[in-house]
Amino acid sequence: MSQIHFDNLRDAITSLNAAGATEIATTAIADGVEPVDLITYGIRTGLDIMGERFSNGDCFLPELMLAGRAADSAVAIIEPAMLAAGNADQKLGKVVIATVKDDLHDIGKNIVALMLRSAGFDVIDLGSDKSKEEIFAAAEENNADIVGLSTLMTTCMSIVPEFVELLKAKGVRDKYKVLVGGAPLNPQFAADAGCDGYAADASKCVEMAKELMGIAA
């Protein structure tokens, strides 16, 4: 039963149908489908297909953006249900999260932020195209526990080690846990850059954030 909802949601995203994605997400929630599963097997699958098509030159930037809009429409329906079902009232820690400078991709980061909130983290989402200085300032201002950096572009990866260096230069490296994710990154890159953790997807990111906070999964 759930698989039909996942497939329909995936297809609504790949056919760039925001209204359809809203309707399918509403029906699925009403039918009792797990919100997290809708994101993982419906939205994520649809976005992965679009990302692959874009990489192969089989679709264009605006189609990728329209798929993102369809995903956002579905997330807007799923989010309240997810927060209600999760541990949103329980604060496990404070996370400042951003897509780094010169990168406007924020769909993946938005999903991560949503799942962290649902899991009980207090999330300050700075949005996209944020400089290391802006991210650092927000971490300081909010007294964050974790700083999450996201990028989908190889040309923007260098900001990750630069951010870690900035923390060192400010003498606050140990004050924050730095957690990174995004398509071009991998565990080795994160380790080389001096990060505390890497997560391949939103679910792993929640697990990693808990681990960094010393909370048993």
Added chain:
Amino acid sequence: MKIIDIYRRCLNGEEMNETDFDINVVFPGIMQVVQKHNIKYNPADPVSSDDDLADRVFEAALEFFINTGMYCQDTGRVVKFTKEEILYAIGDSARPRCIGGEKESRREWRCRKPDENSRPWCHIGSGIYTSTDELFLKLVEGYARIDRADSMAVPTLMNDPESNSDVPFHPSEVMACIHNMKMARKATENAGRPGFPVFNVVPASGGPVSTIAASHPNCGTRTSDGWLCAFYPEYKLKMDTLNKMCFLQEIGGNIAGEASTLLGGYCGGPEGIAVGVTAYAMMSCMLGATYFLNFPVTLKGAISTTRQLLWGLGLGSQAISRNIYLATYNSGYSAAGAGTKEYFYQSAAYILTGVTSGVTTGTPFPAAGVKMDGMTPLEPKFHTEMADAACQLTRAQASPIVVKLLEKYEHTLDTPDLGMTYPELFDLDTNTPKDFYQKMYEEVKAELVEMGVPIK
């Protein structure tokens, strides 16, 4: 159309969110007209000879531009034009002729048609960064000594004389632009060709204050030079650009409308490139440009020598040259750098496509234009020789040659050899190519002759 009417429409047009303009207007607009006018990409024929298809591209672009207009990023408003206004603006009586240079170098840039064997305008050089004044002078002098060239784009000299940084930076854009133009004029004088025109007086990214400052005669600038006024992808305009155009119309300078349609962006694929560049030529005419700098590039890699891009660009160039009276040159970006055979192959394919399609080309930028000191006077020389060879061919003759060239370099585009720098490739004392580079150049020319290119 008077420029004050453009200002008025920027203030009074329909208000719209910029992303909505991109996603809800431009993208579906292009897709709709491509489908309606049955424009279909043919990878087997990179230089199309189909006049009816070229005219359908023109009709599609006209319909698209009437419906879409252009977007003013400062006011958040859409500026629209009627069909009658556009048809008038693209005609030959709507704007001043494009005349470049002084005395012995003074020439008129005439529009051509596809398959026409008339002499194409040769706009050589590039705006690549050059690291020092000394290299700049030698390079530009080398450009100016190419007799066949009609105009040139000079490199950008944005270095702070007291800085050793590899990153181009100058504390004052105004001072840098003034210095750049003074040095360019000095180089043309050193070459014994003081009347040779500079068709990029200030880099396109320069602001209106820098443009006005560097346009003063004390900098050696003359109205027979050319200025670049950039649009933003797709069909967007800033007041800065309009202000530059306003000033340049007043002084009577040659004004380029400059547009970089993105393959894979809001115009979509190769069919969208064909329609998109044609619509940009119309936009240039509406804004009073005297020539059009057309440089579509791929979203991935920012180059212009892929098969898809050549097809779309060639077809769009034909739509422009058959229907729009505007001197047009395509500015290319090769993935490979100077000092590689792949650069020459890509340059040859690009020039063959543009010249046989009725427009002309600039010297393709080596290494996508991002390698400092990454160009020498030999690439522009090759450009002029290729342009003179290409104009002896028809589109139907050029297309199979472009296919052969694509077979030589297509597989290298994702991991290009970025080549070498001017000092590595040239003997700077004599300003001539080093032996190995001269030999490579002659080998490539021999290969081109084998392929059927009548290059001398």
